[in-house]
Structures are given as C-alpha cells and as structure tokens.
Amino acid sequence: MGQPLRIGVVGCGTISGVYLDTLHRLEPVEVTAVADLDAARAEAVAAQRGLRALPVAELLTDDQVDLVLNLTIPAAHAEVALAALAAGKEVYGEKPLAATTAEAREVLAAAGRAGLRVGCAPDTVLGTGIQTARRAVDDGLVGAPVAATATMVTPGHERWHPDPDFYYQPGGGPLLDMGPYYVTALVTLLGPVASVLGASSRPRATRTIGSGPRQGQSVPVAVDTHVTGVLVHESGALSTLVMSFDGTGTTAAPIELHGEQGTLLVPDPNRFDGDVLLQTPEDRTVWQTLPVSAGYRDAARGYGVADLATTPAGTLPRASGELALHVLEVMEGVLQAAELGRSVEITGTAARTPAVPLGDLTA
Incomplete structure (x- = not known):
C-alpha cells in the first residue's frame, strides 16, 4: 500500500x-x-x-x-x-x-x-477542458441534453507527414485516426451509444506527399477519407460526427453540445485544456466562459495511467478498456453503416465513470 x-x-x-x-x-x-x-x-x-x-x-x-x-x-x-x-x-x-x-x-x-x-488512451478527456464541460452538463447548465456535433476537418496528413501511407490504408482514415478523441469525449459528455448511422466518400484515389525525402510521391487511397455519422446515445441525445481529410479547414467548434436550456462550446478533445463557453436562451448574443471546475490540471498523455493507479480495486478506471472497446465498436459501426446504407446497433456499452474533481496527480 x-x-x-x-x-x-x-x-x-x-x-x-x-x-x-x-x-x-x-x-x-x-x-x-x-x-x-x-x-x-x-x-x-x-x-x-x-x-x-x-x-x-x-x-x-x-x-x-x-x-x-x-x-x-x-x-x-x-x-x-x-x-x-x-x-x-x-x-x-x-x-x-x-x-x-x-x-x-x-x-x-x-x-x-x-x-x-x-x-x-485517449486520456485527454480527463483534463480540465472536457471535464469542465461534463461538470456543466451534470450540473444542468444546459438542461436536458438534446444533441451534439463533433467536427474535424483537415486537408490530410500527407501535407506534413513524411510517410503518410498508413493513414490511407485499412485501419487508417480520419475516423479511426482522430475519431477516438471525439467519440470518447461525446460518450464522456452524453453517455454510451445505442446505434449509429453513417455515410462516407473517397474523392481522390491518390495523395501526394508534401514533405520529407519522399516529397512528390503518390500514395494510394484505400479507405474513405470523409466520414459522417449520427450517434444515437442511450439517453436519446443525438450526436453528429464529421471526420474529414478532404477540407481545408473549418470554423466549427470541435464539439458543440445543445441542451434544452443552453449550448456549450467544448474545446478540442485532442487537448487536455481549453475554454468551455456557455450560451443561454436569455442572452443569445453572449458566450460566457465557464470557470475551470473539474479535471486534472496541467494534464498530459499518461494521466490515464496514473488515474488507473489511483482507482480502487474493483472499480473501473476512467480511461478504461471498456470505454475504449465501446468507442472502437461505435467507430466500426459508423463505417459499417456507411457501407450497408442502414442503421447499425451497438451491442456493447460503457459505464459512465465518476467525473474528475479539480486537482492534480503530481508529487
């Protein structure tokens, strides 16, 4: 001990x-x-x-x-x-x-x-950004959650990565590459997913490497590079997911969460921190920055390991394998739904673990 x-x-x-x-x-x-x-x-x-x-x-x-x-x-x-x-x-x-x-x-x-x-991983959801947003949801600042959107749009990793082949082969693509951050955040905020819909596209057959010793070489594209999904949470809330390697950029918030009494702008789930903004029906011209209220301060990759180390025996760690399995099944389900053209049931689930109190794990 x-x-x-x-x-x-x-x-x-x-x-x-x-x-x-x-x-x-x-x-x-x-x-x-x-x-x-x-x-x-x-x-x-x-x-x-x-x-x-x-x-x-x-x-x-x-x-x-x-x-x-x-x-x-x-x-x-x-x-x-x-x-x-x-x-x-x-x-x-x-x-x-x-x-x-x-x-x-x-x-x-x-x-x-x-x-x-x-x-x-990802343990980014244990930082102050996502955890402050979860605290706002749990405290009822937006009322009953109705829907969320999660958006990631980039022109593709081949512009900066010297060996981007993996991103365009089975197991790659924007959803499986970046989706774990966004889907894990959505499940943390809104609970597990019961079923999914999906659609996807592959506008280009090849990509051109933009840097490094292979600059100018073409990479074949074997996966869809623009994926849109709808996640039907067990709570009844709906999340819309857009993961793309086919756009220049976006002005959309990484995650927007809409409730009956307000909307949250949630920071980038690939980071541990960031401002959480709240707008209410009483003043639709103002976005209020919420004070940091939950999560590990100054967190970085590895906090999930330390969180597991401090979790009592018999209790799921917050960045658990069960959560990771659920997120993986959700992502595979979106891709399967896109291929089949119909809704896909998610057979597994993931318990919503306790929120992270505001604090730290440093010596």
Whole structure:
C-alpha cells in the first residue's frame, strides 16, 4: 500500500517521450523499464532516462513491472496486451485498444479471466477542458441534453507527414485516426451509444506527399477519407460526427453540445485544456466562459495511467478498456453503416465513470 504502480513501457517510438516526460512527474507511478523490437532504440531511451532496457519478452515477465504501457503500432496492440495479461501484468495502451472490435473483446475477456485491469488512451478527456464541460452538463447548465456535433476537418496528413501511407490504408482514415478523441469525449459528455448511422466518400484515389525525402510521391487511397455519422446515445441525445481529410479547414467548434436550456462550446478533445463557453436562451448574443471546475490540471498523455493507479480495486478506471472497446465498436459501426446504407446497433456499452474533481496527480 502506498507504493507507486511500476510501469514497463513497450514501444520506444516518438510518443514514448511524451509519456515518459509526464509519468516522471506523477506520484502514483514509477517507470522501471523500457523495451522495443529495435533493441538499440530501447537502449537509447533507457540511457537518456536512467532506466533499464529489456527485451520485450523479459519486460513482460519482469518482477519489477506491475503494468505494461503498450505504445506499439495499432496492429500489435492486442498481441502485446494479451501477452502481458498472460504474464499477470495490467495493461494500459495507446489508442485504439486493438485493431478491431473482435480483438479488443479478446483482450478484455482475458483481463476478466485474470482479474486484471485494462486502460486505454485517449486520456485527454480527463483534463480540465472536457471535464469542465461534463461538470456543466451534470450540473444542468444546459438542461436536458438534446444533441451534439463533433467536427474535424483537415486537408490530410500527407501535407506534413513524411510517410503518410498508413493513414490511407485499412485501419487508417480520419475516423479511426482522430475519431477516438471525439467519440470518447461525446460518450464522456452524453453517455454510451445505442446505434449509429453513417455515410462516407473517397474523392481522390491518390495523395501526394508534401514533405520529407519522399516529397512528390503518390500514395494510394484505400479507405474513405470523409466520414459522417449520427450517434444515437442511450439517453436519446443525438450526436453528429464529421471526420474529414478532404477540407481545408473549418470554423466549427470541435464539439458543440445543445441542451434544452443552453449550448456549450467544448474545446478540442485532442487537448487536455481549453475554454468551455456557455450560451443561454436569455442572452443569445453572449458566450460566457465557464470557470475551470473539474479535471486534472496541467494534464498530459499518461494521466490515464496514473488515474488507473489511483482507482480502487474493483472499480473501473476512467480511461478504461471498456470505454475504449465501446468507442472502437461505435467507430466500426459508423463505417459499417456507411457501407450497408442502414442503421447499425451497438451491442456493447460503457459505464459512465465518476467525473474528475479539480486537482492534480503530481508529487
């Protein structure tokens, strides 16, 4: 009791640096080892951070590791998670929980049999931005929620990414790439989703790389790059989702939430902070900036791991594997609905965990 949760990191790519910076300053956790299929990369990170570098198989069974932080590529998420659970380790993974809903269900089933917890990004919803918006909803500032819109429009990652191929292959596209942030926020604000509708398009067959050593090369497009969905929440609220790699930009708020007594403008769910604005029918010319009232201050990627570490036994962590599975099923459902031209039922659900009180987790 009172000891930090010991973390072993599998996957030492770029995102690992962000996590390690955050975890180093959080009291409930301690990173004890790192691993990567590229041993030299793991050794470089270990030397820089004062950690041990281990082969992946050894890290999964190391007696100084309580939880495996899975920062591998999405295609390997389920494989690494299942191996960690089989070794008796808890797991926290980068989004998505697995490449498919079927694989994600296998991970949670294995965790259930072993009595181990699973957490998953995005944990941006634990910051002051989304949590202040949730507090406003829970406190009835907008009345009964009716609907929400979530909008992400960019011209495509090939303009800046030197190797953007993945974004245009199965498993990529704007919904599966950026949708986890928006759908997780919508579920956090409005509760789980019961069914979805969808439509999508693919205006271009190829994309041209705009930077790096492959600048000017063409990338084939094998997925739809503009996706629109309607999420029917169990509460009856409707969310409209627009995720696109086919526009220049948008003036729409990342998320707008409409209730019977007001509207909230919710900040970018890919960030942890940001202003929450409220407009009421009494004065439709004014947007009031709400005071920060909930969430972890100064949060960054990795707070979901520390939140799991502080969650009592037998209680779901806020950035839970169950939530990540539900979000993945919702996104797959939107794509399936677009293909079939009809509504798709979401068979799973996700409990709405307690809001985050305003505070911090730093030492």
